Amino acid sequence: MSGPKGWQEVQDEVLARIRDRRWPPGSAIPNEADLARDFGVARATVNRALQALAEAGWLDRRRRAGTRVALHPVRRATLSIPIIRAEIEGAGHVPGYRLLRQEMAQPPAPVAAALGLTGPLLHLSAVHTADKRPFVIEDRWVNPAAAPGIREADFAAQSANEWLIVNAPFSHGDIALAAAPATVEEAALLACAPGAALFTVTRTTWAGAQPITWVRLAYGPGYAMKTAL
Amino acid sequence: MSGPKGWQEVQDEVLARIRDRRWPPGSAIPNEADLARDFGVARATVNRALQALAEAGWLDRRRRAGTRVALHPVRRATLSIPIIRAEIEGAGHVPGYRLLRQEMAQPPAPVAAALGLTGPLLHLSAVHTADKRPFVIEDRWVNPAAAPGIREADFAAQSANEWLIVNAPFSHGDIALAAAPATVEEAALLACAPGAALFTVTRTTWAGAQPITWVRLAYGPGYAMKTAL
DNA sequence: TAGTGGTCTAGACCACCAA
DNA sequence: TGGTGGTCTAGACCACTAC
Numbered sequence: 001m002s003g004p005k006g007w008q009e010v011q012d013e014v015l016a017r018i019r020d021r022r023w024p025p026g027s028a029i030p031n032e033a034d035l036a037r038d039f040g041v042a043r044a045t046v047n048r049a050l051q052a053l054a055e056a057g058w059l060d061r062r063r064r065a066g067t068r069v070a071l072h073p074v075r076r077a078t079l080s081i082p083i084i085r086a087e088i089e090g091a092g093h094v095p096g097y098r099l100l101r102q103e104m105a106q107p108p109a110p111v112a113a114a115l116g117l118t119g120p121l122l123h124l125s126a127v128h129t130a131d132k133r134p135f136v137i138e139d140r141w142v143n144p145a146a147a148p149g150i151r152e153a154d155f156a157a158q159s160a161n162e163w164l165i166v167n168a169p170f171s172h173g174d175i176a177l178a179a180a181p182a183t184v185e186e187a188a189l190l191a192c193a194p195g196a197a198l199f200t201v202t203r204t205t206w207a208g209a210q211p212i213t214w215v216r217l218a219y220g221p222g223y224a225m226k227t228a229l
Numbered sequence: 230m231s232g233p234k235g236w237q238e239v240q241d242e243v244l245a246r247i248r249d250r251r252w253p254p255g256s257a258i259p260n261e262a263d264l265a266r267d268f269g270v271a272r273a274t275v276n277r278a279l280q281a282l283a284e285a286g287w288l289d290r291r292r293r294a295g296t297r298v299a300l301h302p303v304r305r306a307t308l309s310i311p312i313i314r315a316e317i318e319g320a321g322h323v324p325g326y327r328l329l330r331q332e333m334a335q336p337p338a339p340v341a342a343a344l345g346l347t348g349p350l351l352h353l354s355a356v357h358t359a360d361k362r363p364f365v366i367e368d369r370w371v372n373p374a375a376a377p378g379i380r381e382a383d384f385a386a387q388s389a390n391e392w393l394i395v396n397a398p399f400s401h402g403d404i405a406l407a408a409a410p411a412t413v414e415e416a417a418l419l420a421c422a423p424g425a426a427l428f429t430v431t432r433t434t435w436a437g438a439q440p441i442t443w444v445r446l447a448y449g450p451g452y453a454m455k456t457a458l
Numbered sequence: 459t460a461g462t463g464g465t466c467t468a469g470a471c472c473a474c475c476a477a
Numbered sequence: 478t479g480g481t482g483g484t485c486t487a488g489a490c491c492a493c494t495a496c
Binding site for chain 1: 464465466467468469473474475476477
């Protein structure tokens with residue numbers, strides 16, 4: 001009767017009991033002290049395992065109320081948000097980059113609203129290529145006040161994507177994934193038909209309370225963002 | 230000089246030092262024992278904080294080599310994969326559901342390949358509605374061997390989505406997010422124009438080595454999957 | 459081989475909150 | 478108010494790996 005030894009093994013054992021319904025959804029499981037005794041490990045080890053399972057959505061834990069198996073195991077998928085160049089290289093292609101626009105301009109209303117700013121912003125557009133073929137369009141508005149030195153930066157060589165990661169790290173942001181028809185301009189840049197279904201990623205990022213940038217990435221037809229569950 | 234007290238405070242302090250470049254990207258930070266002394270906490274507390282930061286992508290940790298600030302803070306976004314009905318309710322709408330198809334059939338080659346199965350599978354199609362308006366099309370193939378009882382299940386009332394969550398939990402899977410033009414059939418079901426850009430989610434799930442189901446969700450125009458960074 | 463992070467232990471105290 | 482999870486501590490041993 002050798003029980004689990006480390007917290008990973010405790011986690012595996014608990015997960016097994018959830019999966020095979022010995023601990024069905026909604027039921028309470030023994031408290032940490034009892035589990036520790038049953039498994040022959042310290043309570044801290046059980047705690048570590050159960051916290052990890054709670055973070056992964058398998059368990060609901062509340063002081064005094066105890067630990068219960070989650071009713072609807074809410075599965076989460078984690079998307080990594082890589083640098084575009086790294087994403088292209090990771091797929092085994094040769095990354096390229098072409099700057100289309102770099103100028104101060106008045107942002108359209110939705111962008112201004114998302115950032116909560118009214119004045120003119122730095123507008124950047126670029127196409128990233130994979131093996132010389134268009135891969136994704138980057139349309140970006142940057143708050144110059146949040147990115148000192150950006151007006152002197154040369155975006156013909158380095159993409160704004162990379163410049164900002166190094167020079168203006170963000171603390172938080174939001175992201176929206178959607179599908180949109182290609183505009184005439186986008187179709188020309190991506191070598192596809194106008195109206196073609198494009199996968200889009202729209203991000204807004206802040207450093208504390210200060211908005212940094214709004215960016216919309218429009219990927220060429222056939223692109224899919226993949227991850228594990 | 231009261232330093233951080235708990236592991237969350239230690240984490241905040243370390244994050245602050247990374248953000249303001251006292252510990253720039255790529256640099257090594259002091260080892261756990263030293264930090265514990267500086268902060269006036271136990272080494273386990275520092276360990277807890279640094280592990281959390283490493284999991285979030287801020288730090289790279291290796292035995293013997295020490296802890297370094299990540300060169301490119303790979304940001305991750307976690308998408309929750311809710312039950313469709315819960316997603317609609319969460320948005321403040323009244324969920325509805327209409328079954329279109331429920332029959333054994335031979336899956337198309339891509340589906341058979343994704344699941345690694347050759348025989349006939351249970352094919353289910355349905356439309357989920359929000360406030361009576363079409364919201365998403367669910368096109369699903371289920372391996373009956375992995376879902377005992379599914380042939381007797383009544384999917385006119387309960388969606389396959391929910392039946393499977395309760396009756397055939399999966400251990401792992403993969404997911405792909407993409408954009409696709411609406412087929413004529415999809416356009417009719419979603420009340421949009423053929424060729425309209427649809428946001429699609431394609432999932433394949435397994436229980437151990439046994440494939441359970443392949444499902445493709447095609448969301449109506451205007452849908453966006455949102456999350457925080 | 460020595461230094462680092464990874465983990466476990468036994469004990470303790472505290473915050474929370476259902477009963 | 479008592480039981481639960483959340484956390485901290487001091488110490489210890491181990492696994493890994495750069496040197």
